[in-house]
Amino acid sequence: MLDELQSLRTHALEQLERVEDENALEQWRIAFLGRKGALAALMEKLGTLPKEERPAAGKLANEVKAALETAFEARVNALKQRALIASLTSAPLDVTLPGRPVKRGRLHPANANLREIYRIWRDMGFQIFRSREVESDETNFQLLNIPPHHPARDAWSTFYIAGTDQRVLLRTHTSPGQIRAMRELGANGTQPLRVILPGMCYRFEQVSARYEIQFNQVEGLAIGRNITFADLKGTLIEFARRAFGERPVRFYADHFPFTEPSAQMDVQCIICDGKGCAMCKYTGFLEILGAGMVHPVVLKNGGYDPDKWSGFAFGLGPERIAILRYGIEDIRYFWGNDLRFLEQF
Numbered sequence: 001m002l003d004e005l006q007s008l009r010t011h012a013l014e015q016l017e018r019v020e021d022e023n024a025l026e027q028w029r030i031a032f033l034g035r036k037g038a039l040a041a042l043m044e045k046l047g048t049l050p051k052e053e054r055p056a057a058g059k060l061a062n063e064v065k066a067a068l069e070t071a072f073e074a075r076v077n078a079l080k081q082r083a084l085i086a087s088l089t090s091a092p093l094d095v096t097l098p099g100r101p102v103k104r105g106r107l108h109p110a111n112a113n114l115r116e117i118y119r120i121w122r123d124m125g126f127q128i129f130r131s132r133e134v135e136s137d138e139t140n141f142q143l144l145n146i147p148p149h150h151p152a153r154d155a156w157s158t159f160y161i162a163g164t165d166q167r168v169l170l171r172t173h174t175s176p177g178q179i180r181a182m183r184e185l186g187a188n189g190t191q192p193l194r195v196i197l198p199g200m201c202y203r204f205e206q207v208s209a210r211y212e213i214q215f216n217q218v219e220g221l222a223i224g225r226n227i228t229f230a231d232l233k234g235t236l237i238e239f240a241r242r243a244f245g246e247r248p249v250r251f252y253a254d255h256f257p258f259t260e261p262s263a264q265m266d267v268q269c270i271i272c273d274g275k276g277c278a279m280c281k282y283t284g285f286l287e288i289l290g291a292g293m294v295h296p297v298v299l300k301n302g303g304y305d306p307d308k309w310s311g312f313a314f315g316l317g318p319e320r321i322a323i324l325r326y327g328i329e330d331i332r333y334f335w336g337n338d339l340r341f342l343e344q345f
């Protein structure tokens with residue numbers, strides 16, 4: 001028995017040396033290590049041996065098995081290695097071939113547009129102040145001079161957070177950030193301010209080509225000792241010039257409870273150059289923002305003494321501006337996640 005095992009080992013290893021491909025390797029495995037192979041046949045005979053011979057024979061059988069398995073693994077690896085070298089040398093790598101293009105992400109058009117707007121305001125000396133999207137009724141309305149049940153609330157169709165008795169809501173505009181900026185940066189009404197407050201706003205709107213239920217706003221706020229309406233007007237005209245080039249703008253009286261006086265600014269329609277088209281409803285101009293002098297009540301709520309301090313604020317809709325600049329005909333494209341739209345930017 002011991003001799004049989006020894007010669008099986010020698011024979012099997014010799015055979016393995018001659019194996020040159022995967023097929024032959026598998027044949028070898030079946031012949032020697034398979035369930036019905038030569039080694040298994042010998043191991044079956046172990047049971048028929050006289051008792052005293054069994055331990056030595058069993059031990060050797062296990063050794064032979066381990067040796068064959070190890071040799072088999074080594075052969076597998078050697079053949080793989082050889083195949084790799086063969087493929088590398090027979091078809092050499094052409095390092096001059098153009099690479100496969102990597103698909104890269106890019107900025108969402110709304111964000112790219114926002115960054116452009118930040119850049120303009122930054123160049124004009126405004127720093128960014130980030131305010132929260134979930135707001136209290138108090139900050140979104142009351143501290144902005146809009147008490148409960150005030151009819152002006154109808155202008156902001158509001159999403160309330162369930163179970164908070166309408167005390168917590170999704171901000172309907174970036175104006176509550178005015179209060180937070182004044183309180184956090186104003187140092188109890190002792191420091192001048194010049195900030196923009198960008199971010200997402202939410203309104204319970206009938207969605208259409210011009211109205212979304214979510215959209216960005218960029219609020220602006222400047223507080224100082226002698227800020228006048230002329231400063232507001234000059235600043236907004238300069239912004240329009242930087243954003244739209246030499247294009248006529250015009251101001252109209254408007255109303256917001258948190259500014260007094262209030263105005264809206266229009267820019268000459270980019271689509272028709274002021275001749276009149278469907279986009280500008282044949283008026284030749286498009287509204288891009290609301291603005292005004294900060295109401296004394298709001299200044300006071302922000303910690304400033306309205307007899308000593310004054311300021312202006314404005315709120316613009318960047319998506320509306322992007323629509324104008326790129327000739328996008330529907331605001332719904334922005335959050336529709338349609339790659340055919342997004343990949344154009």
Ligand code: FA5
Binds near residue numbers: 217287314
């Ligand atoms: C306001 O929200 C005021 N808080 C703006 C303001 C700030 C006035 C500071 C004075 C001082 P209004 O509701 O008009 O105003 O919105 C401002 C801009 O946000 C609009 O001109 C428009 O560009 C954009 N906007 C408003 N509602 C939507 C909507 N549903 N979809 C897309 N853009 C919108």
